[in-house]
Amino acid sequence: MRRLLCMMIPLSVAAALALYTRSAPAELGPCKTTPSAVIFPRQSIPLSFSHKDHLAQKLSCDFCHEDAPDSTSSSDNNIPAEETCTTCHEIDRGRPDKQVAAGQPDAKCDSCHPGWDGAGQPPRVVVPPPNLKFNHKAHVERKIRCQECHGDLAAAGVDLATREQLPHMPLCLGCHDGKQAQSRCTTCHQGVEGGMVKLDYAEGKLAPSGVLRGDAHDLRFRTDHAKLGADEKYCANCHKKDFCTDCHDGVEKPLDFHGNDYVTLHPIDARRNTPDCSSCHRQQTFCTGCHSRSGVTEDRKTGDFERTPLAETDDFRANKLHPRGWFEKPPGTSGPIARKATHHSFQAQRNIRTCTSCHREELCMSCHQDDQLDGAVETRPIDPHPIGWMGSARCEALRSKNQRMCYKCHVGGASCDTRPM
């Protein structure tokens, strides 16, 4: 019951999270995300303005955004200045409450700057340039209409345009597919040395949202990204090779990857191989060395390994990590072999990696070799092959690809047609 309660804690947290999201406003589209605050830094637009109403006057976009068609850089400010507004709005700074005739465009200051009475400066519009490369002119020259990237603001009934009206990457990739237009990441994203995408900005670190390839760098991504591993070239758009080796070669792993006291706790993870140890470590080079040195493994050279420790002796059980019944009988004794439930063969079948992280081949050969080490053939060798081994495709594949393995136990050579001798 206590374990059940413990298991309920993480599940309860998950349920709470799910309930929390029910109160969050849903957004359009299957995976439409809010604009990245790194690509499009947060804006402050303390204005009262309606694109919908202006477009209803049959004004074209470049009537107000007159510099946009010739803009070649994303850092260009294409937001209309007051002079543009005065084309229609008879603004008079000396008369903040200026009234106009009915049907004429407003001229009062607070009709656009709500709450501002004309004293001092109005609240400033802050629209930082996006952290992207963009050339309006090049797109206009290709007859791409404003609505294709920014949406039909009239139809959508947009008043104040915000970051929501800036194009998202899936839209860009509709044309930037490598055929119609360049598809390299740095065509639009700012680059750093090596042609990789710049990731670090004052606004934060750039990371995929998942819209493009389902590769959202969420909280689990650092330890759960194998599904993307097949696309090394894609990852290389942002990461150098050392980004892989820093974690995966088992020497310079991030300090927080294995939790505190992992030396004590790692046997539990290793038994079920979660996380997958082989993602970073080789059992026969990394694990066995450490286990031999620390004395976890008693083997031929680092301890008092003799043939007898394989037996069910009290010394063996007292000093070793395996339970009673791990071996069926001491080598050299005769009689039928009967395995207990704790027999090592069952553990080996469930996860052989658990065995290979401590033991080398010669330990297995001690009992499973046709002619046991040093020719000690007083017992029949114990057959480790699975049921149906003889004549199996697997036997034939192993034998035909690399007989060296077979020779380690079958000094006379191996066959898949008859029981090996």
Place this chain on the structure above:
Amino acid sequence: MRLAPPSPTARRAWACAVALVAALAPPPRPAAAYEFTVEARSIGQGYQLRWFRFSEEALLNRRRFTQTLRLHIWDILRPGFDPAYPEKPRVAPADLYFVSAMRFQHDFGGWTQGSALSTPALGDLTALDAIPELARESMEIDLPYAYLGGRRIWGFLDFELGRQLVVDSLDWYSFDGLTLHARTPWRFTVEAHGGLRVRDSSFVGSPTHEPDGTSSLRCFFFDPAVNVWRSYETEARCGQLEQRDQLMPTFGAAIESEGLRRVQARLAYRRAQSPTAGGVYPDAAPGWGVNEEKLTLSARGNFWSGGIVPWGAARWNLLLAAIDEAHAGVRLAWSQQAVTPEIAYSLPSFDGDSIFNVFSIEPYYDYRVSYDLWPRRGRFRAHARAFLREFFAETDAVDDPTTPEVETTVLAPGESVDESVWAGGAAAGASLAWPGARARLDLFYEDGHGGLRAGGDASGWYRIARDLEVEARVTLIQFDEDSLANLHGVTFGAQGGGRWVLAEGIALHLLAEENINRFYTSQLRVIAVLDLAFHPEL
């Protein structure tokens, strides 16, 4: 003073000399403008590990030093900036680059430098004599990767030449050689590689890249005089496994989709083999053996703008005539959350020289479902995850009466073994970030095959100043390994550290970790890292 005009002979001699110099001189070349980075990292670690040999109380010191050096050069052929033509684009005939990393490591502590002790037959041994695997940690210089690469040669060809580390969804390995990638006009690329597999015995190689399954320790040898394998029980040290010193040629090919918006797929084949070492195996052993031969197919889709992202990968191991690794899943994302069910399959496989390939009989399956939340890409993020992993054992083995020479075991009367056993668990975590600060909490509970592991950890990071950050983490975990009677208890760990940017390109990290449980009242670990980075632009 007026000089006399040179004679015709002298003029001819000068003309010839100038012509000769002009002919021998290298042709004028545009100035090259490449970019490079040099990064060095020095890591010092001090901690202790329990030594189970004689006493539960004994500890062995580890005093590790690791030094890495990385050099990356890009745009090797790009012409230099010409002030006379400021608008002229600097286009290189090919994008040429070089990336490399070198590492040195040493352990000054008793872990590698001490005595391993003792067998009555052999007497005292040093740790390195007894355990060759420690050689890497005692003194190693290795080259994780170093290659010259080129992109878009003739508009369609990429190459890498040198030591390459290859990582994909089901594998990672390293080789010295050449890789060619060629784009075709038909939305796919073809790839081929060939060279020598990097292994422990390779020049500045690392055992990390040795195919797994055989040890560098060999305490037995084949004695053809009596036709049996013999052990080195009376030798001063075990022999190195000569087979692991053999060169391992490798080659492979792949075909991969390119430029498809909704689907990506890759089919890859590779093989590595090695000659049989002389004097190790019986004379009848073949001259060559395959160490690895694998065919991998992976595919991923992206539909509904990232709303449905299915993927799958499977690896056919030709050595085993079986699929040895596979996984599949789909990420279903909507609004600000995603659910990801997955299934994975693994049949452990090893180097073709390893007899563990025979002992690896049963695969295991892993079923997972994850939930991720990122409301409005804001400062709060969370996840939850549950998994079940199923392991199998063959329980109905019978003695084969037709081959009395070989003994098969049977289950003892009254004993029962589960054909399948399970491990499972759940975890959830959340992270909250502010400008210059971050906090995270993770809770987990796992039980079943392997044992119990339940608890959580809380961590935080705070930027005190532009050049100074601190971080801390506390962990509390209850554990109970299910096969080791003694391995249970509660462990509490605390970790604290900081990062100080001393100057541009120079950073110092310090971290201390203290753990307390019933095995020890204190287990202090101290780590210091000095990062040096030089990123000029020429």
